[in-house]
Amino acid sequence: MxxxxxxxHKEIRFIFYVFPIFNLVSAVFLDRCFKNRRKSRxxxxxxxxxxxxxxxxxxxxxxxxxxxxxxxxxxxxxxxxHESYSTxxxxxxxxxxxxxxxxxxxxxxxxxxxxxxxxxxxELTSYEVFTEIISPDPKRLPEGEVIGVVDxxxxxxxxxxxxFLFFRTEPKLFILHNLKS
Numbered sequence: 275m276x277x278x279x280x281x282x283h284k285e286i287r288f289i290f291y292v293f294p295i296f297n298l299v300s301a302v303f304l305d306r307c308f309k310n311r312r313k314s315r316x317x318x319x320x321x322x323x324x325x326x327x328x329x330x331x332x333x334x335x336x337x338x339x340x341x342x343x344x345x346x347x348x349x350x351x352x353x354x355x356h357e358s359y360s361t362x363x364x365x366x367x368x369x370x371x372x373x374x375x376x377x378x379x380x381x382x383x384x385x386x387x388x389x390x391x392x393x394x395x396x397e398l399t400s401y402e403v404f405t406e407i408i409s410p411d412p413k414r415l416p417e418g419e420v421i422g423v424v425d426x427x428x429x430x431x432x433x434x435x436x437x438f439l440f441f442r443t444e445p446k447l448f449i450l451h452n453l454k455s
Contacts, residue, residue, distance in 0.1 A: 300324070340441065344427035347446040348378030351408050351424040355449050356385055358421055367455075369393045369401060371409040374447055377426065379408060405455040412448040422449035 307321035351374060359366060366389060370379050375394055384392055393404065401407055401415050412420055426446030433440055 304328075337439075341427055341430070344425070344441055344443055346378035347424040347426035348374045348376070348408070349380070349383060350378070351422065351447040351449055352379045352383040354422045354424060355406060355408065356383075356390075358449070363389070364405075365389050365391070366405045367391045367393070367403065369395070369398070369404040369407045369409075371407070371411075371414070372396055373410045374408040377446065402452070402454060405452050407450045407452070408447055409450060410447055412450065414448075415450045415452055417454045418450040418452050420448050421451045423447075424449075 304321065304324045307317050307324060310317040311321045312318075348370075355368065368390065370392060372394075384390065402417075404415075406421075407415050407418065409415075423445045424447045425443035427441060428444050429442045431440050431442045432438060
């Protein structure tokens with residue numbers, strides 16, 4: 275793993291195969307430390323150190339999981355758009371900006387209904403043909419109204435109260451409805 279850090283072009287998919295071996299060796303080591311913890315202080319310290327690493331790994335994984343859940347507002351915006359019109363019987367032609375597509379809007383979130391059509395066309399100059407737009411710019415559609423705002427992760431903040439860390443978010447994507455459509 276240490277040598278891997280020196281490579282200029284890293285791809286984690288190449289080291290996924292090593293993780294089970296590391297886990298196996300670590301488990302055997304911690305098992306031996308646990309069984310021999312009463313024999314010496316060194317064994318006890320190694321066991322406490324190993325258990326501490328497992329706890330730190332759990333806390334870190336939980337922290338990063340919570341942060342990443344706020345890191346893809348596009349999927350939330352897509353869901354919010356469909357929920358907003360769940361009882362609607364009208365046709366919808368939705369434009370998805372590049373930034374929205376890069377943050378979680380995907381084909382998996384598209385409605386299977388015939389009433390919904392989608393566009394991810396880039397470098398458009400006019401958006402008048404669309405009924406809705408998902409965009410980071412609330413002014414992208416001059417004749418539109420904001421019908422939804424989705425916040426996204428911007429960083430971590432410190433607080434004096436428990437919990438001492440919190441996730442900062444700010445509006446990342448806007449769902450706009452074309453008033454002319």
